[in-house]
Structure formats: structure tokens, C-alpha cells
Amino acid sequence: MKRSNINRLWEFSFQANRLRRLAVVGLVAFLMLAFGVWMGVDLYYSYQQRVAESRKELENLSIIIESNVLATLSKIDVVISETAYTFGPMVDGRKKLALLEANQELLRRMAYIPEAQALSLRVINADGRVVFNAGETAELPNVVVADRAYFLRHKSDPNAGLVLSEAILSRFTGKWLLTLSRRMVDAEGNFAGVVQAALRTEYFQGLFELVNVGADDSISLLDENKRLLARHPPRLDAVGQQFDQLAVVMHFPSDPSAISYRRGAGIDGVDRHYVIRNIGAYPYVLVVGRSSEAIRSLQQGKIYLYVVCYFCLALAFACFLWVYVRHQQELEKLATTDSLTGLKNRRIFDSTLEFMMARRVRNSFSERLSVALFDIDHFKMINDTRGHLKGDEVLRRVANVIRCRVRKTDLSCRWGGEEFIVLLNDCDIEQAIVVAENIRSAIADESMSYPDDGFRVTISAGVAEVAEGDTVDSLVKRADDALYQAKASGRNRVCR
Known part of the structure; x- marks a missing residue:
């Protein structure tokens, strides 16, 4: 091949590569410009949305x-x-x-x-x-x-x-x-x-x-x-x-x-x-x-x-944040919620009660605060005679009754095993007894089987109101003592 033809071939290849580079640069520039315009528009409408929110x-x-x-x-x-x-x-x-x-x-x-x-x-x-x-x-x-x-x-x-x-x-x-x-x-x-x-x-x-x-x-x-x-x-x-x-x-x-x-x-x-x-x-x-x-x-x-x-x-970084946030939310949910009943767990109850008691002290003890501790009667017998799966179903149904019978301002938790506890905000001992009694009677009427085969359970409850000088442990201890009294008095009742 003649040298002139070779030169023209190299020149054509050079021009093609140059055009390719310019095309890539142009495409990148266009994409960056489009991305920048999109971000600007998105930020504007996002700000308007923030204003609306x-x-x-x-x-x-x-x-x-x-x-x-x-x-x-x-x-x-x-x-x-x-x-x-x-x-x-x-x-x-x-x-x-x-x-x-x-x-x-x-x-x-x-x-x-x-x-x-x-x-x-x-x-x-x-x-x-x-x-x-x-x-x-x-x-x-x-x-x-x-x-x-x-x-x-x-x-x-x-x-x-x-x-x-x-x-x-x-x-x-x-x-x-x-x-x-x-x-x-x-x-x-x-x-x-x-x-x-x-x-x-x-x-x-x-x-x-x-x-x-x-x-x-x-x-x-x-x-x-x-x-x-x-x-x-x-x-x-x-x-x-x-x-x-x-x-x-x-x-x-x-x-x-x-x-x-x-x-x-x-x-x-x-x-x-x-x-x-x-x-x-x-x-x-x-x-x-x-x-x-x-x-x-x-x-x-x-x-x-x-x-x-x-x-x-850094699109990957945004994806990482999204995955990370979702992961943290799942971890938080696992750390604060009882997986069987869907109620909050004992860790949340302790921290919430501690906070509410501290706020009560700051407000010169003007707020009334009570707790109600519940225990399913003869729960071991239910597990032994009907099986653990039935026991789990009983726990879920009892938890649902408690959740439906308290206010949004109250906190219902699974305390452990077959025990549940409710933090009653702005509620004195007499009002707390009424709430606990409503829960007790509702559970006594609640069917524990579907279809209904007549199987029922009862619960006992102990109620205590926060008093001056109380700690989380002392308050729960008094509620537990009241629960023990309810058990000793024949179960299926509320004691204070």
C-alpha cells in the first residue's frame, strides 16, 4: 500500500477517534447539564413541597x-x-x-x-x-x-x-x-x-x-x-x-x-x-x-x-444510604417490638416510664401516672394441654385486646412470658383500675379460637400509681405485689 493511502487511513482513524471522543465528551456534558438542570428543578419543587409540608x-x-x-x-x-x-x-x-x-x-x-x-x-x-x-x-x-x-x-x-x-x-x-x-x-x-x-x-x-x-x-x-x-x-x-x-x-x-x-x-x-x-x-x-x-x-x-x-x-452512595436507613429501621423495630404480639417490648417500657417519671418530677408531681400489670391465668396449662402454638395464639389475642382497650397516649408492652404491662398516662389509681377491669372483662369474653369453640382465658391484674419517691423498680414491684394478691385471691380480678 502506498504511503499516501496509509497516511489517509491514519488520518481517517484519527478523525474518527477524535469525533468519538468529542461525541463522548458532548454526551457527558449533555448528561451533566441535564442532570444539573434536573437537580435544580427538583430542588425548587422540593422546596415548594417543604413549604407545603x-x-x-x-x-x-x-x-x-x-x-x-x-x-x-x-x-x-x-x-x-x-x-x-x-x-x-x-x-x-x-x-x-x-x-x-x-x-x-x-x-x-x-x-x-x-x-x-x-x-x-x-x-x-x-x-x-x-x-x-x-x-x-x-x-x-x-x-x-x-x-x-x-x-x-x-x-x-x-x-x-x-x-x-x-x-x-x-x-x-x-x-x-x-x-x-x-x-x-x-x-x-x-x-x-x-x-x-x-x-x-x-x-x-x-x-x-x-x-x-x-x-x-x-x-x-x-x-x-x-x-x-x-x-x-x-x-x-x-x-x-x-x-x-x-x-x-x-x-x-x-x-x-x-x-x-x-x-x-x-x-x-x-x-x-x-x-x-x-x-x-x-x-x-x-x-x-x-x-x-x-x-x-x-x-x-x-x-x-x-x-x-x-x-x-456517587449514585452507589445514595443506594447505600437507602439500604442503610431501611436496615436501621428494621433493627430498631426488632429492638423495640415484641415479634410475637406486635406490642412494644420491655426495653421501651422501661425507658418510657423512666422519662415520664422524670418529667413528673420536673412538673412538681402535677401529673398522674399509673401502671397495670397483667398475667394470663393458668397459661402453663394451656401450653401443656393445647400446645405451644395455641399458647402463642392466646398471647396474640390477649395483646390485641389490650391494644384496643387503651388510649393512644398509653403504652402497652409485653413484659415477658404471659405477662403484659400498660403505662397509663394522666391516670390516677381509680381510673387505672377502671381501665384494667375493662381489659380483664374484655379478655374473659374474647374467643381464643376461630371458629369459636368456647375456649376462653382469664387474666389477673395488679395496678399501682406513681407516688413521690418512686423509682421504676419500686413502682413495678408494687404492681407486681398487687398482681400476686389478685392471683392469691382467686385469679380473674384486679387488685391494687
Whole structure:
């Protein structure tokens, strides 16, 4: 072959390789550009999704807070309504009751509404003067409320129902509060006065502080005049002030669940996304905010991951993380759940009880906490006569009954063998006995076979309430002693 032909062959091969390299470089560049564009678009929509998720979380949080507030208002209203019915005849002279006895009776009723301001339950006559006031003495505050808006409304509107006042500075205590009141009538149906109780704005402050929010998130309660009643983080110096710069649109529509969204700077200058919710049909609005920076910070991990993926193409690493997370979740499930019954295991119970007891100490022993320990009666005989598979089925069915008979706030666990234990939150010993008895009777009625062949089992239970100075071991020991007493007393019963 001539040298010129050889040269042309090499030149053609060289050009082909060059074109191939350019094609590969172009393809890689295109793929990298496409990958980068895809990541940018994905990050944008991911951020929008984060915003939507945050709003949903804030909305759910506002619903929970609203439910707590409405429950408190409803409970106080029940006491006020019953008091108005009882004390109405005393105000117009149809019935007689000594002042001291009346005050003490009002004080007794206040025990049902601990959220209300102390000694705030009072009966006011048609002239706006206090005639009865909760307390241990016959003393009455020398204050006239005939000029208050809530009093005037009751006087002019027979159908006012429960009236919540605007935020007022109490003439009794000098504290910012809301009053809840209902109308009283005489024998002819004429206005005879009002029954009133007060709710300090400090109550809402305490309620907000129980909510776990971010450092720059906020929860605020305002009235229809945009007057701040309570806020978390606290701004006690701002309580009672109006904040027109919030630009909160308060329509108070007929739909009490109506909400709106907005974004802007709060009274502390922090840019937030807000969810605004009316408190039922009352003239108050709840504003829950999450800082924009907190929402952006949720994206940081994804941004870093995409940068690493972009420059290193570490797709395998992402797969590893996915497998690792799934593996960790499985390990966690195995470590915290009893595989036979599906209940939490003893390790979770011990750690949860330890935490709840520590929190109870921090809250000055204000929380009630009880445990109920259950044991299946004659379980060994079931294994011996019906086999271990049947014994396992009994354990599963008993566990399911226990799971269905406790609240979501309670914790049911398998303690070991045929024993189960339930941690009853916000529950004293009498309430715990009722729960344990419900479980006991339900298990006694539960069929342990399918189809039902009449086979039933019973359980015995021991109940104990956390006392001052208790440890996890001492509490469980007392529940175990009570269980032993139930066994010794004939089984199929609950003892304390």
C-alpha cells in the first residue's frame, strides 16, 4: 500500500477517534447539564413541597391548640351555666343562702376548672356588683362592672349565650385576662345579672410553652382588635398591645375552621410562614409561624447530597444510604417490638416510664401516672394441654385486646412470658383500675379460637400509681405485689 493511502487511513482513524471522543465528551456534558438542570428543578419543587409540608404541620398544630383552647372554654362554660341556673334564684331573692356558704360553694365548683383564674368564679347582680365570689371567706371585691362590654351585652341581649370578653386589664388582679360569662334571669325572665369566670392570658402562654416548636417559630393569640394576648417565645412586655403591622386579616367567617396563609416579618422581625386560624366562633385568632430560614435549612442536606452526586456521581452512595436507613429501621423495630404480639417490648417500657417519671418530677408531681400489670391465668396449662402454638395464639389475642382497650397516649408492652404491662398516662389509681377491669372483662369474653369453640382465658391484674419517691423498680414491684394478691385471691380480678 502506498504511503499516501496509509497516511489517509491514519488520518481517517484519527478523525474518527477524535469525533468519538468529542461525541463522548458532548454526551457527558449533555448528561451533566441535564442532570444539573434536573437537580435544580427538583430542588425548587422540593422546596415548594417543604413549604407545603410546613404549612400542613402548622395547620395540624393550630388544630391541636385550638382543640385544647375550645375544650377549656367548654369546660368553664359548663360550670358557669350550671352556676347561673343554681344561683339565679338566690340573686332575685327566691332562695336564700348565706354569703359564706355561697362563696364556699363557688370555690368548690372552681375545683372543676383549674385552668381558670383562682377565685374568679363570681355572681354579679343586675347593677353590676359582685354579690357572691368564690373563696373561703365572706369577703366580696368592691368593684362595679356595669360598664363592661360583656355586661352590657348580656343586659341588652337575652340570647347572648356564652360571652367572651375582649382582653381586659382586670380591676380585681391587675392582670390581662378574658372573662367568660352567662346571663341570669329572674322568675319573670328579666335580666338578673351574670355569672362570670376569668381566664388569664398566662394560661395560653403556658399552653403554648408545652408545644415543641423550632427556636425561631412562634405561636400567638390575638383578639379581633389585633391585640396580643399570649405568645411563644414569650413577649410579656407586648401583651395587651395592638400590632397593626401584622396585617392579620380577621374575617371571623361562619366556618370556624377557616384558615389562611401568609408570609412576612413578625413583631420580632423574623421572616416566617404563618397559618392563621380562628378559635371556633369566638373573636380570637391563632397565628402559628415557622421561620423561613428553618424551612430552608430542611433543604441543606439535600443540597449537599446533590452537590456530592453531581461532582462524584456517587449514585452507589445514595443506594447505600437507602439500604442503610431501611436496615436501621428494621433493627430498631426488632429492638423495640415484641415479634410475637406486635406490642412494644420491655426495653421501651422501661425507658418510657423512666422519662415520664422524670418529667413528673420536673412538673412538681402535677401529673398522674399509673401502671397495670397483667398475667394470663393458668397459661402453663394451656401450653401443656393445647400446645405451644395455641399458647402463642392466646398471647396474640390477649395483646390485641389490650391494644384496643387503651388510649393512644398509653403504652402497652409485653413484659415477658404471659405477662403484659400498660403505662397509663394522666391516670390516677381509680381510673387505672377502671381501665384494667375493662381489659380483664374484655379478655374473659374474647374467643381464643376461630371458629369459636368456647375456649376462653382469664387474666389477673395488679395496678399501682406513681407516688413521690418512686423509682421504676419500686413502682413495678408494687404492681407486681398487687398482681400476686389478685392471683392469691382467686385469679380473674384486679387488685391494687
